[in-house]
Amino acid sequence: MPELSIIIVNYKNQDLILQCVQSIIDYEPQLSYEIIVVDNHSEDDSEEKLKTIYPELKWIPMAYNSGFGRANNKGIAAANGEYILLLNSDVIVKDKNTIFNCLEQLKSLPEPNKTVLGTRLINEDGSFQETLRLKFPGIRREFRANAFYILIVERLLKRKSNAKEKALQKEAHFHSGEVEWINGAFLLMNLAEIKNQELFFDSDFFLYGEDVEWCWRAKKSGMKFYHWQEQELIHIGSASAGSFGQKKRFQQIQASDWLYLKKTRGSFYTFLTMMLVCKNQLLDSTLYFLAKLRRKSFSDSEKLQRVQRKWTYENLKRFYYRILFLKNFSDKNSFVVNCYSESSRPR
Structure with a gap:
């Protein structure tokens, strides 16, 4: 053996x-x-x-x-x-x-x-x-994932969000x-x-x-x-996953994160996280509209973050019900969240 x-x-x-x-x-x-x-x-x-x-x-x-x-x-x-x-x-x-x-x-x-x-x-x-991670993921990421936080804290105050925690994690x-x-x-x-x-x-x-x-x-x-x-x-x-495109991969990761929260923290915690996504989308749209009126320029990373928040919002509309009101899919040839559905369908 x-x-x-x-x-x-x-x-x-x-x-x-x-x-x-x-x-x-x-x-x-x-x-x-x-x-x-x-x-x-x-x-x-x-x-x-x-x-x-x-x-x-x-x-x-x-x-x-x-x-x-x-x-x-x-x-x-x-x-x-x-x-x-x-x-x-x-x-x-x-x-x-x-x-x-x-x-x-x-x-x-x-x-x-x-x-x-x-x-x-x-x-x-x-x-x-x-x-590796020193902490399990939770709701804090959604608090920081909005244009207000990025523009005010990171751009104007020149502070990188969570910089100390990231440094400790890398050092580990x-x-x-x-x-x-x-x-x-x-x-x-x-x-x-x-x-x-x-x-x-x-x-x-x-x-x-x-x-x-x-x-x-x-x-x-x-x-x-x-x-x-x-x-x-x-x-x-x-x-x-690389051959399926950046958007599908991003959305699969995001939807799986919500499913993880549902499994480990429960429905209410997951609901709060999803509501923060809605709040972030509203803040994002408002602040970027005001910035556009002022003809303010944005870095490539800020533009990418905005696109990713749009993808996240699309994901929320698609999967929130399936995740919050989770049923057992374990014995079926289907999954709670699958952004690669065409590639995984049973034949």
């Missing part, structure tokens, strides 16, 4: 998943592992190509694009290792024994069975990538220790503990937010999240 089951969800990422699996083979000679690929109906020859380089590969085909959470649940159910690693298909191992060292570090911690370990992820060019990536939650691109944990506590991903989520909601539930059940800064891997990021 392998010590580690590496679970990778794939959706039309043939080149990247081949790189991912090949990097594991090349750089993990000491690791006892199996690789499980759950394929979200890619309809290509990825299985054949992967089994050419790794014949023992477990291939689990889905009949439709089941998203990140449901696919990972399938992989967890099929795993045989003592530990599991949930690994994104666009993560590349670049140094020898990276995963092996992470596993040894997890086993050396005081409560390895109750701990989820993550490590540093970097961009392709070696630059910094955010992979370069120190090892316990954090609130970890990005779902690399999650290393004990399989038996996950199954015993039934800590599976919430199937209402399609894409984005499911890892944060999972971390919230895991934290409530007594799990700890440990960031180990001694190792690093390349994470290309948003590879499966």
Whole structure:
């Protein structure tokens, strides 16, 4: 029996998943592992190509694009290792024994069975990538996401919103220790503990937010999240979603954020957040109209923020009822929020 089951969800990422699996083979000679690929109906020859380089590969085909959470649940159910690693298909191992060292570090911690370990992820060019948070997301973001705050606080007073908190969060990536939650691109944990506590991903989520909601539930059940800064891997990021366009990706992230709030904070908290979105849109329209009368110019980032707030408002009109009056979609081939609906429809 392998010590580690590496679970990778794939959706039309043939080149990247081949790189991912090949990097594991090349750089993990000491690791006892199996690789499980759950394929979200890619309809290509990825299985054949992967089994050419790794014949023992477990291939689990889905009949439709089941998203990140449901696919990972399938992989967890099929795993045989003592530990599991949930690994994104666009993560590349670049140094020898990276995963092996992470596993040894997890086993050396005081409560390895109750701990989820993550490590540093970097961009392709070696630059910094955010992979952890010191606090779970909440309503504060909507307080700052309006033209009044941006123009008065950031532009006139020359103060960057939340600058101290952002600096502390970035600094945390370069120190090892316990954090609130970890990005779902690399999650290393004990399989038996996950199954015993039934800590599976919430199937209402399609894409984005499911890892944060999972971390919230895991934290409530007594799990700890440990960031180990001694190792690093390349994470290309948003590879499966990139082909659908910036607007759809932004709206999917936003809608999933609201679903996360509904799941973790309840209906009233989510309703307040959505009302702040309406308030922000009203403030935005009023202040930009007044600025236009004065022929005031805006930076590219301010213009982009305004466009994104419009996308957010469109999202609110589309999804507020489904989220606030949530029903259980878990046993159906549909999702509460899915901005990529054409690509995930069962066939």
